Amino acid sequence: MAYNWNWSIFLSDTPAGDATYLGWLFTGLQWTVTLSLSAWLIALSVGSLFGVLRTVPNRGLALLGTTYVEIFRNVPLLVQLFIWYFVLPELLPRELGDAFKQLNPLLQQFLAAMVCLGLFTGARVSEQVRSGINSLPRGQKNAALALGLTLPQAYRYVMLPMAFRIIIPPLTSEFLNIFKNSAVATTIGLIELSRQAQQLVDYTAQPYEAFIAVTVMYLLINVTVMFLMRRVEVNARVPGYIGGSR
Amino acid sequence: MSELYEFDWSSIPGALPLLGKGLLITFEVTLTAIVVGIVWGTLLAIARISASKPLGFAAATYVNLFRSVPLVMVILWFYLIVPQVLKSIFGEGIADIRLASALCAFALFEAAYYSEIIRAGIQSVPRGQVSAAYALGLTHAQTMRLVILPQAFRNMLPLLLTQAIILFQDTSLVYVIGLSDFFGTAYKVGDRDGRLVELLLFAGLIYFIFCFSASQIVRRLQRRYAQ
Numbered sequence: 383m384a385y386n387w388n389w390s391i392f393l394s395d396t397p398a399g400d401a402t403y404l405g406w407l408f409t410g411l412q413w414t415v416t417l418s419l420s421a422w423l424i425a426l427s428v429g430s431l432f433g434v435l436r437t438v439p440n441r442g443l444a445l446l447g448t449t450y451v452e453i454f455r456n457v458p459l460l461v462q463l464f465i466w467y468f469v470l471p472e473l474l475p476r477e478l479g480d481a482f483k484q485l486n487p488l489l490q491q492f493l494a495a496m497v498c499l500g501l502f503t504g505a506r507v508s509e510q511v512r513s514g515i516n517s518l519p520r521g522q523k524n525a526a527l528a529l530g531l532t533l534p535q536a537y538r539y540v541m542l543p544m545a546f547r548i549i550i551p552p553l554t555s556e557f558l559n560i561f562k563n564s565a566v567a568t569t570i571g572l573i574e575l576s577r578q579a580q581q582l583v584d585y586t587a588q589p590y591e592a593f594i595a596v597t598v599m600y601l602l603i604n605v606t607v608m609f610l611m612r613r614v615e616v617n618a619r620v621p622g623y624i625g626g627s628r
Numbered sequence: 629m630s631e632l633y634e635f636d637w638s639s640i641p642g643a644l645p646l647l648g649k650g651l652l653i654t655f656e657v658t659l660t661a662i663v664v665g666i667v668w669g670t671l672l673a674i675a676r677i678s679a680s681k682p683l684g685f686a687a688a689t690y691v692n693l694f695r696s697v698p699l700v701m702v703i704l705w706f707y708l709i710v711p712q713v714l715k716s717i718f719g720e721g722i723a724d725i726r727l728a729s730a731l732c733a734f735a736l737f738e739a740a741y742y743s744e745i746i747r748a749g750i751q752s753v754p755r756g757q758v759s760a761a762y763a764l765g766l767t768h769a770q771t772m773r774l775v776i777l778p779q780a781f782r783n784m785l786p787l788l789l790t791q792a793i794i795l796f797q798d799t800s801l802v803y804v805i806g807l808s809d810f811f812g813t814a815y816k817v818g819d820r821d822g823r824l825v826e827l828l829l830f831a832g833l834i835y836f837i838f839c840f841s842a843s844q845i846v847r848r849l850q851r852r853y854a855q
Contacts (some may be wrong), residue, residue, distance in 0.1 A: 456839035458797035461811060461832045469825045472633050529748050558696075565698035574832055576700050597697055597705075604696040 389483055391588050403582055410475025410578030415576060417495055418561045424500025425560065434537060436508065437515045448506065453512065454505035459566050462502055465492040467570045488572070495567035503560050511551045514545035547618045554611040561603050575599055636813035639821040639832055643813075650813030651834075653727065657734050657799045657809065662792050664735035667846055669742030674772065678748055700804055701850070706733035707805045728809040731801075738795055749784035757794070786850045790794060793842050796833060 390402040401409075436447035454462070467490070471479040479504055482490060526536035568577040575596050582592035639646075675687035694702065708730040746754040753776050781788075800811040808816065811831055818827030 387646060403680040405690050452840060453836070454844075456793075456797075456836045456843065457832045458800040458811070458835055459804060460800045461828065464828050465814070465832060472825050475632065498644060562696075565700040566801070568700060576704065579701070580704065593701070593705055593708060597701060600701065601693075604709050 385590065388588055389591055389593070391586050397585065403586060406545035406578050406582065406597065407595055409576070410575040410596070412571060413492075413566050413574040414561065415570060415603070416566060417499065418493065418564045421496050421499035421564070421568045421622045422557060422560050424496065425507050425556070428501060428543075429510050431490060431508075432571065433515065434505065434509035434512025436512045438533070446617070447512075451505045451508055452503055458504055459498070459563055463495065463498045463566055463570060467491070470494075480586070491567065491570050491572040495564070496571055499560060499563055499567075502563070503556055506556050506559075507553065507560035510549045510556065511545060514549035515541055517548060518544055542622065547620050548623060549567055550611070550618055554608070554615070557611065558604060558607055561607065562600070574578060629760065631820065633799040635826060637826050637830075639817065639823045640826065641826075643821075646817060650808055650810040651678060653808065654796070654810040655749065656727075657730055658792070658796045660731050660797075661734035661795055663739040663743045665738030665780050665795075666746075668739035670746050670777070672739060672743035673747040673750060673764070676743065677733070677750065691740045691743055694737055695744075699737060699798055699801055702737045703730065703801055705803055706730075706736075710801050726802070726805050729805060730802045734795070734799065739847050741791055742788070743788045745784055746780065749780035749787075752783055753779050763854070783853075786853070787845050789842070789846045789849070793839050793846070794810045796842075799840060800835075 388548050392407070393402055395402055396406060432447045432450050435443045436451075438444065442571045473479075476484070482493075486492075522540055522544065523536055526540040527533070531539065564574060564577040567574050568580070571577070572583070579596040583589040586592065672687045673684045674689060676691070678684055707726070707729040710732050714725065714728060732749045756776055757779070758771055761775045766774065800810060803812050803815070804811050806812070814827045814831035815824070818824035819828075
């Protein structure tokens with residue numbers, strides 16, 4: 383198999399003439415990072431809310447939390463994305479659906495992917511938050527209540543600060559996953575990294591260079607996130623807990 | 629006045645045979661990836677905890693590489709490489725190059741995830757078991773096969789099954805190379821009949837039923853083991 387390697391392809395201009403192919407890759411990288419970070423904000427807030435709901439002494443709220451988690455964990459991410467992007471605008475009242483369809487296509491793709499990834503990851507985050515809260519010694523909640531804190535105050539000042547510090551390692555892996563899962567947005571046409579890889583193949587006929595470059599970018603994202611989260615983890619470690627004394 | 633969407637499910641009954649065929653492809657990819665993934669994953673796990681430094685390093689690199697790249701990219705990579713390799717071995721005329729690529733991609737990708745589960749399982753077996761096996765005169769390979777692995781697999785059965793459920797969902801991503809698995813078929817039928825809304829919701833429901841039932845079984849298993 384003779385393959386003509388041509389790494390200088392990245393420096394040549396795209397047919398539109400407005401950027402180099404390397405510029406395309408960086409645009410893709412920007413979309414991947416923007417999408418992942420904004421989805422992560424949704425995932426953290428929704429996940430914390432539902433994680434807390436599943437631990438409060440109220441059957442109705444707990445059931446609501448469980449339903450959310452079971453639905454979002456048992457339907458493939460790709461199917462969820464297509465439902466947000468193709469199905470939901472049809473099911474909304476017509477004015478709202480039409481308003482969505484009249485948005486800039488790029489914005490439509492981004493919004494659908496962001497909400498989808500956010501709620502998908504939120505279900506996983508809520509599992510971690512719940513297990514973090516449940517792993518606290520019972521005495522912490524009882525002591526907080528005995529001191530006269532209300533239940534919301536006990537969560538706010540005693541249980542959640544502890545629980546979040548304990549679950550940083552599993553949250554790190556969810557954070558890494560969101561970057562990887564963001565590649566699914568390629569299927570609805572969002573021009574993130576893996577879409578750019580395919581586009582570069584179409585335009586340059588140099589598939590290996592394009593794929594290697596994009597794979598390296600994903601590896602770099604991975605390494606960066608792990609490095610940052612390790613620092614967070616070291617700073618937030620709870621003394622006396624497993625991993626706290628390392 | 630706002631009108632609501634009017635559902636029309638009539639294109640689903642006629643499409644069931646086609647959807648069934650797609651579901652078979654989904655199961656074929658899932659099962660192949662489970663079997664190959666567990667076998668290759670076990671070997672990787674053993675290599676990773678072996679005393680040999682180069683072997684351990686090679687296995688760790690393999691596992692970390694596959695675990696840091698999105699599955700979509702892995703599928704695209706294999707769809708780039710596998711057809712060329714097959715062509716150079718068998719010449720033209722491979723029946724289904726997409727399926728072959730998907731099978732390779734999922735088997736080798738899942739092995740990386742399975743090997744981490746299996747490694748944790750092996751390390752959860754108490755050290756005394758190894759010493760006892762050596763004291764009884766078993767070789768290293770015999771110890772692994774007859775003492776460590778049976779206990780390790782028992783401990784990690786729930787995790788292996790949970791990973792299989794995730795894998796079953798992930799196979800829908802073969803959409804990116806145009807393979808008609810269950811989801812791909814549902815999308816094509818919906819697109820053809822102008823009934824994308826119904827077909828996508830139907831596909832989601834079917835996936836939910838499969839995965840939810842399977843996860844209930846896993847939960848029951850876990851409870852039994854915990855006792």
